[in-house]
Structure formats: structure tokens, C-alpha cells
Amino acid sequence: TIAQLDTHRELRHGFPEVILAQGKKFAHLNAITSRALNHKRNLLITRIGKKRAAKLLANHPQLTHHPLPRCVTWQPTANQPNIGLVAVLCAGTSDLAVAEEAALTARMLGAQVETHYDAGVAGLHRLLAASTLLQTARVFIVVAGMEGALPSVVGGLVDRPVIAVPTSQGYGASLGGIAALLGMLNSCASNVTTVNIDNGFGAGYVAALINRTSMP
Amino acid sequence: TIAQLDTHRELRHGFPEVILAQGKKFAHLNAITSRALNHKRNLLITRIGKKRAAKLLANHPQLTHHPLPRCVTWQPTANQPNIGLVAVLCAGTSDLAVAEEAALTARMLGAQVETHYDAGVAGLHRLLAASTLLQTARVFIVVAGMEGALPSVVGGLVDRPVIAVPTSQGYGASLGGIAALLGMLNSCASNVTTVNIDNGFGAGYVAALINRTSMP
Amino acid sequence: TIAQLDTHRELRHGFPEVILAQGKKFAHLNAITSRALNHKRNLLITRIGKKRAAKLLANHPQLTHHPLPRCVTWQPTANQPNIGLVAVLCAGTSDLAVAEEAALTARMLGAQVETHYDAGVAGLHRLLAASTLLQTARVFIVVAGMEGALPSVVGGLVDRPVIAVPTSQGYGASLGGIAALLGMLNSCASNVTTVNIDNGFGAGYVAALINRTSMP
Amino acid sequence: TIAQLDTHRELRHGFPEVILAQGKKFAHLNAITSRALNHKRNLLITRIGKKRAAKLLANHPQLTHHPLPRCVTWQPTANQPNIGLVAVLCAGTSDLAVAEEAALTARMLGAQVETHYDAGVAGLHRLLAASTLLQTARVFIVVAGMEGALPSVVGGLVDRPVIAVPTSQGYGASLGGIAALLGMLNSCASNVTTVNIDNGFGAGYVAALINRTSMP
Amino acid sequence: TIAQLDTHRELRHGFPEVILAQGKKFAHLNAITSRALNHKRNLLITRIGKKRAAKLLANHPQLTHHPLPRCVTWQPTANQPNIGLVAVLCAGTSDLAVAEEAALTARMLGAQVETHYDAGVAGLHRLLAASTLLQTARVFIVVAGMEGALPSVVGGLVDRPVIAVPTSQGYGASLGGIAALLGMLNSCASNVTTVNIDNGFGAGYVAALINRTSMP
Amino acid sequence: TIAQLDTHRELRHGFPEVILAQGKKFAHLNAITSRALNHKRNLLITRIGKKRAAKLLANHPQLTHHPLPRCVTWQPTANQPNIGLVAVLCAGTSDLAVAEEAALTARMLGAQVETHYDAGVAGLHRLLAASTLLQTARVFIVVAGMEGALPSVVGGLVDRPVIAVPTSQGYGASLGGIAALLGMLNSCASNVTTVNIDNGFGAGYVAALINRTSMP
Amino acid sequence: TIAQLDTHRELRHGFPEVILAQGKKFAHLNAITSRALNHKRNLLITRIGKKRAAKLLANHPQLTHHPLPRCVTWQPTANQPNIGLVAVLCAGTSDLAVAEEAALTARMLGAQVETHYDAGVAGLHRLLAASTLLQTARVFIVVAGMEGALPSVVGGLVDRPVIAVPTSQGYGASLGGIAALLGMLNSCASNVTTVNIDNGFGAGYVAALINRTSMP
Amino acid sequence: TIAQLDTHRELRHGFPEVILAQGKKFAHLNAITSRALNHKRNLLITRIGKKRAAKLLANHPQLTHHPLPRCVTWQPTANQPNIGLVAVLCAGTSDLAVAEEAALTARMLGAQVETHYDAGVAGLHRLLAASTLLQTARVFIVVAGMEGALPSVVGGLVDRPVIAVPTSQGYGASLGGIAALLGMLNSCASNVTTVNIDNGFGAGYVAALINRTSMP
Numbered sequence A, B, C, D, E, F, G, H: 001t002i003a004q005l006d007t008h009r010e011l012r013h014g015f016p017e018v019i020l021a022q023g024k025k026f027a028h029l030n031a032i033t034s035r036a037l038n039h040k041r042n043l044l045i046t047r048i049g050k051k052r053a054a055k056l057l058a059n060h061p062q063l064t065h066h067p068l069p070r071c072v073t074w075q076p077t078a079n080q081p082n083i084g085l086v087a088v089l090c091a092g093t094s095d096l097a098v099a100e101e102a103a104l105t106a107r108m109l110g111a112q113v114e115t116h117y118d119a120g121v122a123g124l125h126r127l128l129a130a131s132t133l134l135q136t137a138r139v140f141i142v143v144a145g146m147e148g149a150l151p152s153v154v155g156g157l158v159d160r161p162v163i164a165v166p167t168s169q170g171y172g173a174s175l176g177g178i179a180a181l182l183g184m185l186n187s188c189a190s191n192v193t194t195v196n197i198d199n200g201f202g203a204g205y206v207a208a209l210i211n212r213t214s215m216p
């Protein structure tokens, strides 16, 4: 068998089944999707391009395609609503796809999500404009490419956990996101942890997990 | 002035003042410590070697030295007790210093902490022996050097946030902890975020923050 | 002459002629294939894409194409059957192509091969489900991308040699497989050796060699 | 001859002779210093440790040692006073040595220099406290280790050139200053250029050059 | 909202609005451009390919496309003329696009610009042929790929600031411009600062800033 | 507890307990050694320097110190004699310590070992002088620093498994053994697998495991 | 002007004009070619693809295209015949293009060239078959990808200069030729110098230069 | 035996025996030296520190120590005088040790050597001062650290082979000589080949070899 669906984990977590589309042949992706749909649980497919998404929806019309975050979802079950609020901030317009992947993932896991975009550190007033969000969210997802400085600045402004997501935006010495990643790992703010380059999914997942631990 | 103490942030966070000793001349470190002690708030000094710690304690006898995690503390105020439990696991005996730095930091921030050490993935029974801890902790700090695989395995066993701490333990292609760091950033478990190599402090800090959001 | 066929080595090894298709102009590949076929020995061509395989089969209809492992073979001679069993495990569905290249290579060299796929460390029950295979195989090929942790876990469960194959699956800080490679080189399990990223061929070759030394 | 003193360049620039002490045997350093002193021009020796400085001063008592920036100077001639103001900012107390090397160099080249230290991005109020300096300086030298984010924030606040100096402060993934260097090279602020890690000298030199072009 | 236009910064700087096209979806780029045009200020769009430029001009016919430097501009307002002269030199014909991006940017910011191309260090007479320019410019932008040695040589010939721009020209061990970048960062000339690989824009921007500080 | 001794694995493998001394505080190392000695099984301690070994032997006089391979052993039980022969070859005199660590480890695991040293590829006659060993060994351990070419040459001469061990010998672009490691991972010989830089232990362990599978 | 033709160097060297086509826009390449042809001297254009070569020959029918080494040449003048012999060896069929570029270049510079291909170190007999060439050539160009071991072996067999050319052939940890490059730089043979990855041109050029110094 | 002396190669080359001291235990170094001295041939020991040299000379008083190039030699036989001239140039005073190692090696191999030091590219007049040497030498060794630009400039001035030697001089982004190495590998001068960082020995060896091929 090409794949062992992890339904055990799914039950344990109360979370949707997740499939990483990238790197899978379409036939394999399609077969795994079919099996997952049979479980009648919420489903999130990440890192899927336009063409493969269209082909998959042709076979499984119940699915919904989200082109910007490059995801496909199915939500037969309503989310378990969480109490806390997850904030998703990003530094530039080019980071939108990753930020939206984080937001969609956190929502699929029951979190309330609010976004504030294009608030990079070279124009601080754009960040400070989000002061209500900065004061009320329980967890922050901060997405940035190039030098990846935004999480440090946000980390200094809030006393709650910040999940930093480096993006591959930039060129030359950005090294496909390595510069931003290193910046975030070396953050001088103490409340920052980091996920892989462009891993909006992981950030949304952990943010929702943290948020959920806040429920009474 | 050589340093601007961030008492503002301290009040905001309800957390101790923290000083990173590494990289500071002793005269600067000593002066900053004096000023911090004047604030009569809890104090945590990290990454301080034996000799410098002894010199500092000679000047400030109220301080306590913790040689294994290489920290110095002062706790005039009792911690705000948190409800949740933070688990600190590590892969090998060589990772102890970093694990203890994480545990001490989390405790300084009011968390209840339980540890389980030397539970590397090449002998799974040693991890599974900690099943009660795996089921009860609200946040996990997982410390590992060499290939850094332990956070992925722990991440697959629990449905709560895992903070992965790569250590510089190893030799050759471990590249001073880069191998472990990369492994953790690429974890196939969705609930893992990562901090810098040997950054037990950061992991303990964020774990306590997450834990605190759980308080009613 | 563009190539010196190593028929000497072929006789010495009792193994098939192997051609690495990647990097060769088609005209050269075709000419070398013709010469190899003249030797009437088993032939294995690796890392050959769909289009070039089709063109090659058009010229040499006796060849067989294996699209998933991207190989072309000819087996005029039955394999020397080996007694031992080679296990091929992989972490995720995306690692299948490399795992199948390893399995095909080992079979071409006379090994009995059994596979167990999609058994990554973030869901340990999927690995433990293969307990019979874990107890009976003489050599293990363990294929994994991303953090590449599976070989360490398998290595801890068995007392036989484990050949680790990192794959280029992943993104961002996976660095095209370097993260998995470093993880495997730094394995805390003592029975692990490593081959190049995506080198299913090499792993299958060595596994069959080890397996063959087991024959009475 | 072991060294060709560049008196030509010295005259051309109206600037002091500069000797990089690091990497030179003491005998060579001493001989070059003797020759330079004969020219009766201002002299700046950089990257010289305590012991070698003491030995050099024993031979040449007219020299002055500056231990924090690790420099030795001789100033027989008064500086050509420049009109503009050079601001030197740094992120943390650990960056002081490099910041002071920049300040000393710029002063040796005739610039008026004002400093503002320990103003890292995780506590923005500490930077904003320097608003007069931010408004009046003609050139900014911004020194930072770890994630190196301060130059981007300063760059966004001022409309004058910012010279970013990464330092080797940090540990683990700071890679001896590479993380800070990459951050600065990828700055999203348009007015930032960068010099080598710990190169306070170069930053001070260029800042004074820019400042000088401002003279009527 | 997908983008927060930084009109504040624009006023502050007296400089045009700048949009980095790379990494933005066309719909986003188009929307941001529309908003920027409404401000009736000078506009510079960088790193935009032929096809996207054509599409953008179809929507906004007032724009001008500059294919070699891969830019699009709109200049409703005449530049504030600067007094000083900016020199743009490059090492090889392959560096032209980046050199032209620097020149165009500096001109958009009011600088007088003169260029001298294909003057690499392996044929020094080609550089020395530009002696008038070397003597008269106030700031130098020096663009080079491969080993990136030209800024050091120019830096030794002039007593004014040199902004070094590494390009991604080269192959193999040029590592996409990293070799040139490292060369420039390690320049033995004291008057050299560096920007990101292929960042002609940044170099032109800072050169114009420095040039502007020279105005009476 | 600071360490969980893996006696389970020990029984399973029929192999000695192994302790990696590097990275452990002496107090921890000593305590683990005491516990291991209580098990009355063979013991191998690796990567232990002269001073720590002397201190350990002072506490545990039954131990034997092997200075060249930097190991300490105790062998209360005779080895299970294996039938096959393990060959250990090395390229230069500087690789001796690692080669001896491999040989000692393989012997501790019951293998018959023969060595042939200083047989680097720049003087092929020195390798060919070992033709009997090349024809009779069942497994080859090939240790080399600098360019690490020896395993490829040996791999082409024999039809049995070759375990390549890169060493950190060399300077400059040898990058502490990375050059040799990369060379071995890219070997054009099909029968080569690789272990970590300087990991003589791992190579000896796997060689003995392979050798053992050969027993009737 | 976009390019300054280096006719000075051409006369000095007695060598052809050389144009690196890669990285140049076609219009620029074409203009430079026209000017070069006007000089009526031998011309060598390197790193030019099929399509661009065809377009160039359409404009300049006197040119000759060499598809395998990806060059275009014009030879109005007969070569100055050199006395010595340049040997070009390569490790695998995939290295042919680079080897042929080296051979063509050396011939364009007047050298007598003999080639021996597909003689990688994993089958030494293939190299030893070229013993006459090994004994008679004055300079050796040795081209190899993957682990790049061939130059060390050749270097040990001959007492004349060996120019090593790493190629980008390989995959995974070959890192686009970096593995081979590092191997060659760390060669334990004393008579080896190295050029850039895939730089057959540079190797052929220097080989011909060395060869020429041998003329009476 | 710990070492196989390569007397075969020695005879073949007509060159001295060479021992690389670095990485060898003193006992091994001493034993190899004894054996080499028995051969009564010229002997060159490289990369040997002061203390080990003193110890070695105590045992073997016929040896001569050269502290700057860190070598030990014995020359019972007069050199075979070569006709050609080898030029050794270096960029800065800090590169002297490597330059002297190159000069000593070339002299040990019979070459006539002339040196010209501290002629870095940031002060071109210092290089041009050596015009006679530039016109007369048959081979050039050019030693440089930091950005390593000198070989390209020399390469453009002469029509003979240039051997570039990067040194580990510099700091920060010089990466222990990697920056200089990459610069040299990417030289835009066609007559440059490169050796390992700090490998003065290799450069001197090849230069003498090339020089020797010039003898009638």
C-alpha cells in the first residue's frame, strides 16, 4: 500500500486529516483523497497547484479550492469553536499566500483568526495601526521574507507567544528564505519560536493548538 | 549609557528581568546586574560560565548560581503559580545542560515543570516509559542533538504544542547543531516549532507563556 | 571513444551492467545501451525520464520501462537467487520513487525484497505494524525525506545493518535533501550507514551485496 | 620588504594611515608602526589585542591604547573638523566594542559623532528615545548582532544613508554573524548598505567620507 | 487589505513611491499600481519582467517600460535636481541590466548619472580610461559579478564612497553571486559598502541619498 | 535520572554497551560507567581524551585505555568469534586514530580485523600492495581525509561492501572533513556507504554486523 | 558603449579573442561578435546554446558551431603550432561536454591535444590503458564530476602539472559540482591546481599557456 | 606500519620527499622523518609549528627550521637548477607566511624565485612597481586573503600562468579564506588556476613543475 492514513491521530487530535500534496504523484494523491473522504471527517490538502487542484475537484466535487493559499478543503463537520483569537500578520504583499495558508489552517482547526497585512518593519506606523489586535490576540503568527525582522518587533510589543514564519520572498542573499529563517531563529525577543520556510500550515496548526489550550 | 534596562517590558510581562551574560565584558555585566537588583524583581542571568558567576556572586551575595544550566538567579518574589504542566524531555545525557536551562527558565516564569531525560529515538522504550507525562503535560520542550529526531516522535504521540530545542552535541556533520536544527524545522509532525541551537532559555520562556494562557 | 564499458567489473561482481542515464546526451546513452545489450547480460539503466525511456525502448524493444523508479531493465538471465531478505521501508508517499528504485535494484541483484511504505516517525504505530518484517530481514533500506528520522528509529529496533537513503522531498530548510542527509549521518543508532540523496540505486546495490555475503 | 606603506593614498585622502594589526606577526607590526610614525601623520591601528597593544606602546610611548574598540592611535595633527553629525547606534551591550570602533574611526577622520546604545528592536521605546539624534544626524551607523534587524527599523525612520554593521554576537544559528549580515543585506529599507561582520572600522570610515562630502 | 501604501515615507523622503514587482501576483501588483498612480507622485516599479510590464502598461498607459533594467516608471513631477555626480561602473557586459537599474533609480531620485561599462579588473586600461569620471563623481556605484574585484580597485583609486553591487553573473562556484558578494564584503579598500546581489535599485537609491546630502 | 542505560538493546544485539564520552560532564560519565560495569558486560567508551581517561581509570582500575583511538574498554566476556574478515584501510598517517577506533570497535564486536595504512590514491602501488587483503576481506572500512577518494578506488577493486569514513584531516577547503564526506557520498563506485566524519566507531560497528550476518 | 573589446590583451597574448556568451543579451552578443570579426583575428565564443548559436551563424556565416562543447569559433589565421602535447582525460561519459570545451580551447591556442574519456577511478584499468599518453603529455587536464577523484589518481601517476576541472554532473550531495570542486582543491597529489566548475575553457587556456612555455 | 614512504614517486619526480606535519602525532612524524633521512634525499616538512620543529631538530640536528613559512628542510643534494623564474606576489603583510612557504617550496624544487610583497589591489601603484618582474617571470604565484582580487589583476597584466593561493587572512564574511578562494575560482582572467586555502606548498610545487617544463 502506498499510504497508511493516520485516522488514529485524527481522532486523538480532534483535528482534520491533512494531506501534503507536494511531492506526490497525482494518482497517489487522488487515491489518498478518496480514502480520506470516506472517513467523512474534515480534510485539508496543502501545497497543491492550480492544475492539480482542478483535476482533484473534477473527481471529488465536494472539495473547495483556495487558490491564494494553494489549499483544498472539505468541511462536513462544523469546527469546534475556540475562544481565543489568533492574529496573522505579514510584512509584505508578497507574503500573502503563506499568511493565508496559516489563517486557513488555524480556522480549519477551530480558531478565530484576524489578519493584518503589509506591516513590515521599514514603516512601523503600519504595524502600530493594529494596536487593538496586538492587545487582544492570544497567539501571533508573523510572516515575513527578506530580513525577517517583523517577529522580533512584534515579540517586543506583546507578552504572548509569537510563531515566526520565514518566507522565500526576496532574491540574492535571501537564499530562498534562509536569511529570514536565520533572523527569526536569532530573534532577540524571548517569545518567538520558528517554523520552516513558507510553512504557513505548521504555524496555523500550532497557533490553533495553543489557542485551544486556553479554553476553560 | 551602555545599557537601557527594559523595566517597561518587565512590568508588562509579569516576568523576571533576563540578562544574557555571553558577549558582555564583566564590568558591563556587573553594572547591569547591580541596576537590575535595585528593581527588586526576579532576575535570571543566562549563559554565564563558572568563573564569571563566582565573580558576580562575590559582588552580589544574594544571587544563586546554577552550574549545570549555566545560570544565575535571584527570586525575591514568589512565582505566580501556573496551573498547567510543562514537560522537558531530552535525547541524551549530553543534552542535560540545555534541558536544565529550559526547566529553570520555565520555573522562573511560574510553570510547574517535570523532566524525563536520556530518551533518544534509538531506544523507544525509554520514551514510552514516560507515558503519564506524555498524557498530562500542556506543553512539551524536547531537547536533542545529533540528528534531532526526538521532537518528531514526541510530536506524533501528543496533541499539544512541542517546542524543539536543537543542541550543539555531536561532531563532524552535526555542524555544531545545524543538523539537529534542520531536522526539527523539517519535522513531519505538525505540532512542532523550533528555537535556536542550545536555546533552552527561549524554549522555557515560550513554554511558560503558552502554559500561562491556560490559566482560568 | 565516448565510453569504456566496464565488462570486467560486471564479470567480477556477477552483477548486471548499470548505466546512469542522467547527464548523458541521448545519442551517447543509446550507443552505450546498444553495446551493453550485445553483451547479453542483465542490464539496469537508472535515472531515466519518461520521454527518453520511450525513445530508448523504440530502438531496443527488448527493454522494460519502470516509470515509478525511473528505470529501464533487461533481464535475459535469471537472477542468482539469494537466501536473505531485504526490507525496504519509507517514511512518506512522496518517497516512493526512491524506495522503488532501491527495491528494483536489489531484486536485479538477486535479493528477495519486501516493502513497507508510509511509516514515518510521526505515527509510530505504522512502523510497529511491520514487526514481522523488522524481525526477519537481514538488511534494511530506510528511505526518508524532510527530517529523515526514520532510520534512527528502525536502527534502534533491529540488530542488523540499516542503509539510510535521504530523499529530496520537503521544502525550505530541507535544502533539497541536505537536512535528511545530515540527520542520517548523525544518527544516534550505531547500525546506520548512509548513501547520497535520492540514491535508491546505491542502497539497493549495497543491501544486495550484504545479503549475498549471507549465503552459505 | 614586508610592507609598502601607502603614503600616496594617505595624502590623497587627507585621512590617517591605517594598519590592520590582526594577522601580522608582532615584529612586522612593530616595524610598520615605526615607519608610519616617521611620517608624522595621524595613525590608526585596528583589531589589536591587549597584550600586543601593551608591547607596542612600550616601544612607541607616543601611542594611545583604546581597549574597548581594540585600537591604538596617534594624533599629532588636529582633525579637519567636519560639519555633519554621524550617529552610531547599537542593538545590545554586547555590540559595544564594534560600535566604539566605528565611533573612534569616524572621529579620527574628522567627524562629529554621537552614540545611542542598547536600542534593539525588541524594545522599540529605547530607539524612539533617540528621536533628536534620528532627526539631526547626516549618516547613521547601526550595529547589531543576532538577527540584525535594527538597521531596517532605523532605515524606515530616517531619510539619510544607513550603514549597517553586523556583529558576531549570538550563538548557534547566528553562525558567527552570518545571520545578522544576511538580514542586513536583505533589508526592506532602501537606504541601507552593509559592511563586513564586526567591521566597525569600515563603517566609521565610510560614514566620515559621506559626512565630509556634505561640507560646503 | 493586501497592501498599506507608505505615503508617509514618500512625503518624508521627497522621493518616488517604489514597488517591488517580484513575488506579487499580477492582480495585487495592478491594484497597488492603481492606488499609487492616484497619488500623482513619481513612481518606480522594479524587477518586473517583459510580460507583466506589457500587461501593466495596457491598464495604465501613462507608464513607461525600461526593458534592460526591468523597470516601469511614471514621472509626473520633474526631479529635484542634485548637484553632485553619481558614477555607475560595471565589470562586464553581462552586468548591464543591474547597472542600468542603479542608474535609472539614481536618476529617478534626482541625481546626475554618468556610466562607464565593461571595465573589469582583468584589463585595467579599460578602467583607467575613465579617469575624468573617477576624479569628478561624488559617489561610485560599482557593479560586478564573478569574483567581484572591481569595487576594491576603484576604492583604491578614489577618496569618495563606493557602493558595491554584486551580480549573479557567473557559474559554478560563483554560487549565484555569493562569491562576488563575499569578495565585496571583504574588500581591502576602506571606502566600500555593499548591497544585496543584483540590487541595483538599492545602490542607486543610497547613491542619490549621499549625493543629495552634498547640496548646499 | 541523568541516563537510562540501554541494557535491553545490549542483550538484543549480543554486543557490548557503548558510551559516547564526548559532551558528557565527567561526573555523569563516571556514574554511567559505574552502572555499566555493574552489568558485567563488555564495555566500550569512545571519544575520550587522555585526561578524562586517566581519571576514569583511577576510579575503575579494571578498565583499559587505548590512547590512539581515544577509547576505554572492559572485556570480562570473550568475544563471540566471527568467521569473516574485516579490512581497515586508511589514506594517510593522519587518519590513524580514526582507523584504529574502527578496528578496535569491530574487534570488540567479535570481528577478525586486518589493517593496511597510508595507502592514499596519489600512490596507487601502496594500495595494490594489499592485494591479498583486497581479495579476502568480507567487508572494507576505508578511512580518508582531504579529498576522500580512497573508498571509490577500493570500491572499484572489490565486489563486497565498502564503508567509507571521512576524517577531519586537511585544512582550508577541507572544511573539517566536509570535502571528504561529500566525495564519499558521491562515490561513482556502487558498493560504498558512508558514515559521519571521524566516526570510526560507527564504521567498525556496521562492519562487524555485516560480517556477523555471514556466519553459518 | 556596452563593451570594450580587449584587443590590447589579444596582441599581447598571441591568443584569440574570447567571448563568454552566457549572461549576455543576444543583441549585445551579436554586436560584440561583429566588432570582433572586424579585427580579423581568431575568435572563440564559449557557453553558447544551440538556439543562440544558430541565430549568430545566420548573421555571421563565417562562424563554425561546435554543439557538444557549446562553442562557436572562427579561425582566419592558422594556429601557432606548439611542440608539447596536452592530454584531456575525463571520468565519465557525462563529462564529455566540458572535456571537449577544454580540448577545443587548447587547440584554438595552438596546442596539440589528445583525449582519453570515461576513465573514472572506480575502474582503474580504464585509466591505465592510457599509459602512453600518461607518459608523453606535458600537461594534463582532468575532468570529473561526482566525487572528482580522478585528478588525484592521475596526479600520483605523472610528474607534470595536472589541471583539475570539476563538473556539475551528479545529484543530491554533489551540490552542482561543489563536491567535486572541494575534492580537487584538497587533492593529496601535489601537482594539481583547480579551475571553476564546468570551466573547460579555463583549463584548456592555461594548459596551452603552460605548453607554450615549453617551446625552445 | 604507520606510513609507506613514497620513494618511488620521489625518484620519478626528481623532487624532494615531502611530509605534511599537520595532523600527525609527534611520534609518527619523528619516525617518518628518520626513515626519510635514511634515504639521503632532499626533504621538506610543511605545516610544522615552532614547538614540534624544535623537538624534531633536537632529534635530527641536520635539519633546518624556517619559522615564517613553518617548514623544516634538509638539502644534502644541490638543487637541479631551473632556467625559468618564478614570481611570488602577495597582497598584504599578513599573507607573508603562505607566500614564503610557496617560495621555499619552489626553491627546494630547483626554481629561481623572486618575491614582491604587500601589493594588494587597493593600491595599484604597489603592483605596477614590480613591472620588470611582471615581464620576466615564467610563472606567477599570487597569494591573497580577504577578497582575493590580486590574481585577477595580475592575470590581466601577464600572458603566462598564474597560480592563485587564497589565504585565511580576514574576518567575518571571509569565512576562513572561502571568500578569497571563491573569488579566485571565479576569476575573469583566463590564465588563473587555484589551489587550496593557505596551500603555499602546492602552489610552489606546481610553479616549479611548470618552470621545469621550460628547460631546453
Ligand SMILES: Nc1ncnc2c1ncn2[C@@H]1O[C@H](COP(=O)(O)O)[C@@H](O)[C@H]1O
Residues within 6 Å of the ligand: C018, C019, C020, C021, C046, C047, C199, C201, C202, F188, F189, F190, G092, G093, G094
Ligand atoms: N542512480 C545512480 N546513482 C549513482 N550512481 C549510479 C547510478 N546509476 C549508476 N551508477 C553508477 O554509475 C556507473 C555507470 O556510470 P556511467 O559509466 O556514467 O554510466 C555504474 O557502474 C554505477 O556505479
Ligand SMILES: Nc1ncnc2c1ncn2[C@@H]1O[C@H](COP(=O)(O)O)[C@@H](O)[C@H]1O
Residues within 6 Å of the ligand: D018, D019, D020, D021, D046, D047, D199, D201, D202, E188, E189, E190, H092, H093, H094
Ligand atoms: N579593522 C579593519 N577591517 C577591515 N579593513 C581594515 C581594518 N583596518 C584597516 N583596514 C584596511 O586595511 C588596510 C591596511 O592593511 P595592511 O596593509 O594589511 O595594514 C587599511 O588601509 C584599510 O583599508
Ligand SMILES: Nc1ncnc2c1ncn2[C@@H]1O[C@H](COP(=O)(O)O)[C@@H](O)[C@H]1O
Residues within 6 Å of the ligand: B092, B093, B094, C188, C189, C190, F018, F019, F020, F021, F046, F047, F199, F201, F202
Ligand atoms: N563515537 C561515536 N560516534 C557516534 N555514536 C556513538 C559513538 N560512541 C557511541 N555512540 C552511540 O551513542 C550511544 C550512547 O550514547 P549515550 O547514551 O549518550 O552514551 C551508543 O549506543 C552508540 O549508539
Ligand SMILES: Nc1ncnc2c1ncn2[C@@H]1O[C@H](COP(=O)(O)O)[C@@H](O)[C@H]1O
Residues within 6 Å of the ligand: F092, F093, F094, G188, G189, G190, H018, H019, H020, H021, H046, H047, H199, H201, H202
Ligand atoms: N602543506 C601541504 N598541503 C597540502 N599537501 C601537502 C602539504 N605538504 C605535503 N603535502 C602532500 O602530502 C604528501 C605527504 O602526505 P603524508 O604522507 O601524510 O606525509 C606529500 O607528498 C604532498 O603531496
Ligand SMILES: [Mg+2]
Residues within 6 Å of the ligand: A091, A092, A093, A118, A120, E003, E004
Ligand atoms: Mg509593502
Ligand SMILES: [Mg+2]
Residues within 6 Å of the ligand: B091, B092, B093, B118, B120, F003, F004
Ligand atoms: Mg544515552
Ligand SMILES: [Mg+2]
Residues within 6 Å of the ligand: A003, A004, C091, C092, C093, C118, C120
Ligand atoms: Mg504519509
Ligand SMILES: [Mg+2]
Residues within 6 Å of the ligand: B003, B004, D091, D092, D093, D118, D120
Ligand atoms: Mg540589551
Ligand SMILES: [Mg+2]
Residues within 6 Å of the ligand: E091, E092, E093, E118, E120, G003, G004
Ligand atoms: Mg567584457
Ligand SMILES: [Mg+2]
Residues within 6 Å of the ligand: F091, F092, F093, F118, F120, H003, H004
Ligand atoms: Mg602518506
Ligand SMILES: [Mg+2]
Residues within 6 Å of the ligand: C003, C004, G091, G092, G093, G118, G120
Ligand atoms: Mg562510465
Ligand SMILES: [Mg+2]
Residues within 6 Å of the ligand: D003, D004, H091, H092, H093, H118, H120
Ligand atoms: Mg598592506
